[in-house]
Amino acid sequence: MAHLRHPPADLPRFAAIIVAAGTGTRAGQAIPKQYVRWRGKPVLRHSAESLLTAGAAPLVVAIAPDAADMAREALAGLDSIMLIDGGDTRRASVSAGLEALAIDAPERVLIHDAARPTLPQPVIDRVLAALDTYPGAIPSLPVVDTIARTKEGVMTGQEDRTTLARVQTPQGFAFDAILSAHRAWDSTSEPTDDAQVLRANGGDVAVVEGSTKLAKLTFPEDFAMQAAPVRMGTGFDVHQLTEGEELWLGGIKIDHDKGLAGHSDADVALHALVDAILGAIGNGDIGTHFPPSDERWRGAESGQFLAHAVSLAADAGYRVGNLDLTIICEAPKIGPHKDAMREKIAELAGVQVDAISVKATTTEKLGFTGRGEGIAAQAAATLIREDFE
Ligand SMILES: Nc1ccn([C@@H]2O[C@H](COP(=O)(O)OP(=O)(O)OP(=O)(O)O)[C@@H](O)[C@H]2O)c(=O)n1
Ligand SMILES: C[C@](O)(CO)[C@H](O)COP(=O)(O)O
DSSP, X not given: OOOOOOOOTTSOOEEEEEEEOOOOGGGTOSSOGXXXXXXXXXXXXXXXXXXXXXXXXXXXXXXXXXXXXXXXXXXXXXXSEEEEEOOSSHHHHHHHHHHHHHTTOOSEEEEEETTOOOOOHHHHHHHHHHTTTOSEEEEEEEOOSOOEEEETTEEEEEXXXXXXXXXXXXXEEEHHHHHHHHHHOOTTSOOSSHHHHHHHTTOOXXXXXXXXXXXXXXXXXXXXXXXXXXXXXXXXXXXXXXXXXXXXXXXXXXXXXXXXXXXXXXOHHHHHHHHHHHHHTTOOOHHHHSOTTOGGGTTOOTHHHHHHHHHHHHHTTEEEEEEEEEEEOSSSOSGGGXXXXXXXXXXXXXXXXXXXXXXXXXXXXXXXXXXXXXXXXXXXXXXXXXXXX
8 A cells, every 4th residue: 555656747746644543432433433434435535535636645644553454445446545553642643644754754744634534626725725825724614603601501701703713624734844843742732733733833824715515524413414325305385476576486587467475586496496405405494594584585586595505415415316396376387487497497406407397286276376376386306425326
């Protein structure tokens, strides 16, 4: 496994360290979490492949000494990998990786948690680009929740979240700067990341945009979403037909004597599709993400709701497989508009038109749809795990 190769000339040159020597105690899996199969392959292999594809050479992987067989199996067939023994803490594992690289020191190094399997190339690019200016760079996400200070179960204050960020890996460094910083660290305390180590030694750290896809697998529930290669969800919605409103259905404006009433454009068909997608990823419903109490969504085009649901599915590791929609009304006639709706929905969902079905039915003049008081829609969605062929 120690066949080192150089990256193609057009790729940025850097070394990388993946720290994979932890026990994964909080994840509660039968084996350390970095060796658990996740989205088709061991957790560790995902980011190893991403870093190698991005041009990391060599890629040092710090493992627990008793996990060598699992590590070799997880990384089988990958070139440019150096397996080394990690330490008792994350810091010690990183230090061991840096010392292994110091023998033939690279200019730059990325340090990454094995526990963050999905590593988008644009994040690597942003971190490396920041190293042109700074000795350190970290990907981060904004804090979206209120951050409270607490004592004995009672809130005692709050932080100004606009000054805070959630820090991820890979963290990038000028190699000599991070090696010196680790060597100088006072080992009576443990840093939670390497940016702290660099800053403690006087190095500036740039903050670049991270990715929700980089989420760390920490607890058992973080593994829950990964099991199924295909997930399905259903959605249902109703809006009232009233005079003086435009009629939007399936992303298409239809000439009709009445339109649907609602906080947004009231496109009942797209709303049912949004709920079907959110249902498939277990992420609430349209009201959770676009509450009617929020003035931003007054009169909003529902196409943006569908596009957002698709992006949430992508964040969870899924793409749309197919969408099946049934519109329930006496009028207008849906048939003449079906193809336009299919095309619009396919565009919003990022799939081919043949993955979209639009059907319509009446309720034989029964009930509120039969009396023309409203339109209902129901939908089913399948989502396919991104790595599933
Ligand atoms: N002695 C250690 C401890 C942690 N890590 C690595 O540091 C990363 C981030 O740590 P964390 O998610 O906390 O992993 P664990 O320490 O394994 O988890 P836990 O705290 O639940 O045991 C992981 O990829 C982990 O393998 C490491 O290389 N060496
Ligand atoms: C390095 C890190 O992933 C940055 O967010 C994080 O600090 C690791 O913490 P852990 O407790 O070792 O998981």
